[in-house]
Amino acid sequence: MNPLPAMTPWQQRAHAQACEAIRAGHFGHATLMIGPQHIGKRLLAEHLARRVLCLSPQADGAACDACKSCRLFAARTQLEALEVRPDGTPAHPWGHSAHPDLFFLGFEIHPKTGKPRTEIVIEQIRALTEKMGLTAQLGGAQVVIVDPADAVNWHAWNAILKTLEEPQPGRHLWLLSSSPAQLPATIRSRCQQLTVRLPPRAEALEWLRQRGHGAALAEEALDAARGHPGLADAWASGDGLDVRRAVLRDAQALARGQVAAVEVAQRWVADGRADERLRHLAEHALHEAAGLTDPAATRTLAARFDAANRARGLLRTTVRTDLAVAEALLAWR
Structure with missing residues (x-):
């Protein structure tokens, strides 16, 4: 066996x-x-x-x-x-x-x-x-x-x-x-x-349903994970989607000037899940850029995407975690 x-x-x-x-x-x-x-x-x-x-x-x-x-x-x-x-x-x-x-x-x-x-x-x-x-x-x-x-x-x-x-x-x-x-x-x-390639969407959704996730939740999780069934399963099984929703709210608040980047960074690193949040932030920038025709807006979102991924790389170095995250968040002001 x-x-x-x-x-x-x-x-x-x-x-x-x-x-x-x-x-x-x-x-x-x-x-x-x-x-x-x-x-x-x-x-x-x-x-x-x-x-x-x-x-x-x-x-x-x-x-x-x-x-x-x-x-x-x-x-x-x-x-x-x-x-x-x-x-x-x-x-x-x-x-x-x-x-x-x-x-x-x-x-x-x-x-x-x-x-x-x-x-x-x-x-x-x-x-x-x-x-x-x-x-x-x-x-x-x-x-x-x-x-x-x-x-x-x-x-x-x-x-x-x-x-x-x-x-x-x-x-x-x-x-x-x-x-x-x-x-x-x-x-x-x-x-x-x-x-190992990402599967077709229908196959991924069927697998997520076999894992016990409802159709609506499976759709939301797979969309959030950009077609990645492993991530979608992890987020749907735990609080990953809740974390993602909170990241999007923080990004919107930063863009409106309603919150300081340093304050958000301190919250993001407090539980050791800064990398997960930065990944959601980068994916949000990609989603926002989809279908845009304005070159200036596209460049802004590309800079935000790059800043989030650069911060993820810095998390694996000796740079202070909160400073690396804060730098990425500053791109959303």
Whole structure:
């Protein structure tokens, strides 16, 4: 029995493409898995890892569910289901796995601050290349998943170039990215690409209804998420749409001069959801710009869109969060 959650139709399409490449012997050593945030790249990668790591695959290449690798994979998945924080993230550090030939690389906890790092540092990459140089413990394949690859420190990529240039049989390096343009060209050119695309609107709405959302709510959430069903589901399941509505009210109040940018910024950062609000702000600017023919108004909204996304980038640096948000909000005065 597959211990992983079932894939969505759009994940299944990307999975089928990868499986066909595996069967044909064309699935490369390094693969860049591309798609918007929250579209399900991680789950897709884990389904593929289970298949690749299986020691006794079925005739069609599917995992057997009985070999030592499959049992360890199932044990790892069950362990992760139990060890989660209140927000749903794994309680165990990245890089650790009950499966000896499956490795994850992501945001580690900073030893001094006790908080997750904002980037993947060179020490992590060096440890990864060492692991990939070792023999697989179960005698089969070895899989390393880097998520998000966008967060790898620019200088740290040099440490992995040799691994990409001199691949070893049975070693798989999968880079998960929502912004592949941020990766060095030398990395992108050495990877095959597997893209998880947004589904057709009708398919997304049907999936949202299957998730238990009413038709009107599903429509509103999908429109707010610009066709992204994963985001729409998250917003419709929690208070994401309420947060979005509040962001739009704040933007209108700023435009009328009814509130100060600094005051709004302090409210936006108080609960740690500034990035979510800035995303809504950027999407609002795009929505407002749709259909405009006035060049001046279009330039204004483009500047607001750029300011919101620039602030989102600054949130991952040492710049004070409230100052970064306030700068983005000033564009709405």
